[in-house]
Amino acid sequence: MKEQNIRCSACTHPIGLQSFYGCTECDFSLHQKCAECPTRKWHVLHNERLTLVTNKELEVFDCYACKRKSNGFMYKHGNNSLELLHCGSISEPFTHPSHPHHPLYYTLIEKKELCNGCNGREYFILKCIEGDCGFVLGFTCATLPQVVNHRVDDHPLSLCYGEEEEEASGKYWSYICERETNPNNWFYTCKDHLACLHIKCVLGDSSGFMPRIVATCWTRSFEVVLNDSVTRPFCSRCKSRCMYPINLKLLGTSSTYICSNNCASHWRGTAI
Ligand SMILES: [Zn+2]
Ligand SMILES: [Zn+2]
Ligand SMILES: [Zn+2]
Ligand SMILES: [Zn+2]
Ligand SMILES: [Zn+2]
Ligand SMILES: [Zn+2]
Ligand SMILES: [Zn+2]
Incomplete structure (x- = not known):
């Protein structure tokens, strides 16, 4: 199998160019960083320690923070599961390249707040507490991959944190679904920055599934x-x-x- 097609059973993402451990008999592989995740850990959403579950049955679960479906490894407490590398890896202070100057913190809220990435209302959020900055990121946007390989481009696509709309540029077109893209929201762009692809179209809603299972x-x-x-x-x-x-x-x-x-x-x- 081509290296780029091998996926990590823990986080379900391609092994890519990262260092990994692989079984010599089958294609079971783990990123080094995933293999080294602690078996018990504290998490910002919990007062108790979560337990790593290696999910040998490949059971499909909904991450309770971002609602994404996955069948990779999870951190679990009671009936609550978090994906290992996405929501399960969030810790404080959380730094994100979209908001490089201030750290973000998990904030317990009563009413959903607007996420700066997708402009959707989110309940599980990371918030900037600096002055009246008020920058908010939902767990879903906070854990989006910065770069992804996609069939539409020979080069990896990169996450763009929105931009000021250029008047009548015709640029904000997602050629995967052939619909317009709102440049105020985050999107994926190609090497020459000529594409504005919806995040949903690039990743789909099954990106947490291991192929061939x-x-x-x-x-x-x-x-x-x-x-x-x-x-x-x-x-x-x-x-x-x-x-x-x-x-x-x-x-x-x-x-x-x-x-x-x-x-x-x-x-x-x-x-x-
Ligand atoms: Zn992994
Ligand atoms: Zn094996
Ligand atoms: Zn999640
Ligand atoms: Zn969001
Ligand atoms: Zn801030
Ligand atoms: Zn689209
Ligand atoms: Zn369909």
């Missing part, structure tokens, strides 16, 4: 497959060509594809 979502079992063939399949729910990096293929079928967890949750097709 079976994931049970919404009572159905799917094979997790990379959407990297020349002709991308059509989604049985939304009837459009699958555009996200990972597809869900109904187990036991050869061509029943679902493009996302969102479509899987609304799909009324025959269960097998």
Whole structure:
């Protein structure tokens, strides 16, 4: 298997150019930094220590801070699970390159607050406490990868923290979904900064799944497959060509594809 296709079973992300431990018999691999995560640790969201669960059954869980689905390793306390490398790795003071001059802190809030990354209302937030700065990042945006490889570009895409809109530039176009991008929100851009790709379109909602395994979502079992063939399949729910990096293929079928967890949750097709 090509090195770039090997994924870390802990965080589910590609091994990429990072150092890793790999099994010589199968493709089980772990980033060094993931393998070295402590088995018990304190976390800003908890008063008690969380326990690392290696999730050998590859059970699909919802991270309770950001609601992303994953089947990698998790930090667990009671029924609450956090993804190992995303929300589970958040510690204080939290520094983020989008707000380099001030540290951020987890803040318990009663009403959801606006995230500076996506302009969505979030409950689990990291906040700047410097003067009246008021910068807020939701856990989801705080843990987005800074660079991602994507089929639309030979070079890695990088996370851009929004920009002032250029009048009538025609630049704010997400050519994955062929819709406009709001430049005030974060987006992914390519090397020459000519693309403004929606985060949702670049990552999809299954980026926390290990490919080539079976994931049970919404009572159905799917094979997790990379959407990297020349002709991308059509989604049985939304009837459009699958555009996200990972597809869900109904187990036991050869061509029943679902493009996302969102479509899987609304799909009324025959269960097998
Ligand atoms: Zn990892
Ligand atoms: Zn092995
Ligand atoms: Zn999370
Ligand atoms: Zn956000
Ligand atoms: Zn600040
Ligand atoms: Zn898009
Ligand atoms: Zn779909």
